[in-house]
Amino acid sequence: MKSNFELTCMQRAVQLANKGAYTTSPNPNVGCVITKDGRVISEGWHYQAGGPHAELMAILNTQKDLSGSTVFVTLEPCAHYGRTDPCVDLLIKKKVQRVFFGSLDPNPLVNGKGAKRLQEHGIEVFEGLCKEQVIEQNKGYFNIYNKKRPWITLKIASTIDGRIAMANGESQWISNDQSRSDAHSHRAMSDALITGVGTIINDDPRFTVRLNDQNIKFKKPHIFILDSQLRTPINAQILKQDHVFLVCTQEAPLSKLNQFKELGCEVIQQPIAERVSLILLMEYLNNQEYNQVQVEAGTAVNGSFIGRGLADELLIYMAPKIMGSSGRSMFQIDEPTAINKLSLFRLLKVKQFGDDACMQLRLRSEDV
């Protein structure tokens, strides 16, 4: 049983870690609080990969003698030479007395090794305070190690009869301004957006990110278009953006492929026929360290993610509108053979944006 003070310090560290939500990827969000004689003496958080870790920031943020201090850090301190030096060496050198951390680091280079090194040097180590929050705020980072693929969220704007577009393809706008603004903040926290060529042809989207708070710095997500035969119109708005990847098959016409490359797009040609493979794409994203990915697509692509069990989370902005049965549904999937074979999600959160409701759902078996 930890004291209220210890819990408060770790909660503060979790809060600090959140400041890196838009920038740390592929690194995790980490926050750190240092206390001595029952008082907080310093704080720090990790801002971006390659930059100082949260522990170093907290150490640099104080002139005080840290011997005998207690360190609260959300993730196990690292014990290896990566982009920066090991944090455990720093804590040992500073003669801290106790280290609380929320969760072990899933990275095998660190996992358990950081804690062991500290203990070998006589530092008391306590694991598990605010563990759930720490894993939740790093769900993409944990997914990469646990499932060898990014955390996938399907973001959908829907009517209450589950329609995402009119029969003629029109879908702008189903949800209201507040919902769309919330969706933009989820976009900004994503390393990549995936869409389908159907959406590109119908909507000609730009997938820009607009945040209400202009002071928030974020990394613009890379855009992946699933387009087996390279049907994306050459004058599509999206092609004017940076970091656009067209994912096609070996059957895509070479002339189109060269045209897109000349426009500055990256083309990922999968060595398969017919349709882009999501499994191969997941391998690619995993290897390239994309931790968190948002799918913003139509019926077909959404259905493929659900059908392959690749949707960790659904973010459904539901507007109180009825489109009728000729509208396009959220997912194109094969009809299950029995009612007990339906895909199951659990409701994590519901938020209200004006008249819209946003449901955050998790795949039942996929709790982080």
Ligand SMILES: NC(=O)c1ccc[n+]([C@@H]2O[C@H](COP(=O)([O-])OP(=O)(O)OC[C@H]3O[C@@H](n4cnc5c(N)ncnc54)[C@H](OP(=O)(O)O)[C@@H]3O)[C@@H](O)[C@H]2O)c1
């Ligand atoms: N309300 C919303 O949240 C929302 C969001 C986005 C779009 N939309 C609407 O959705 C409609 C478009 O729906 P859609 O189903 O035509 O488009 P989509 O799902 O965006 O794209 C479908 C296309 O993606 C390609 N694709 C490549 N690999 C795939 C794979 N593994 N699985 C599935 N598809 C793959 C297929 O074309 P190839 O076989 O040629 O590769 C397929 O026809 C539009 O009306 C748009 O306005 C609504």
